[in-house]
Amino acid sequence: MSVGTVNNTYDNSKTLLDIARRHTATARAEALLNDRIGPIPVWIRAPKTGAETYTGLTRSYLYQAAAQGLIRTVSIREPGKERGCRLFHLQSILEFISRHELGAQQDSK
Secondary structure (H helix, E strand, C coil), X not given: CCHHHHHHHHXXXXXXXXXXXXXXXXXXXXXXXXXXXXXXXXXXXXXXXCECCCCCCEHXXXXXXXXXXXXXXXXXXXXXXXXXXXXXXXHHHHHHHHHHHHHHHHHHC
């Protein structure tokens, strides 16, 4: 067996592993897309400035509500890294707003 044959076998196994990873990622992406409510995304990021597009809530309000456990949130970061990406579950935010709307309606009666 020559060195070229060994490298070729390594390249083939690496390619198969890449294909398997892409297939798994594609399946996860499809599952997330199926979880969507029409054109509305499942997870959103907090706006850098101003209000969030779908809810009108500010970055600080989203973080406060998440800290109090009022809405779902997840931090995505690579192992060993200090920084990541904080995502907020849009449906839980919309349900939070709806609960406040119902409370306001009951208070006004």
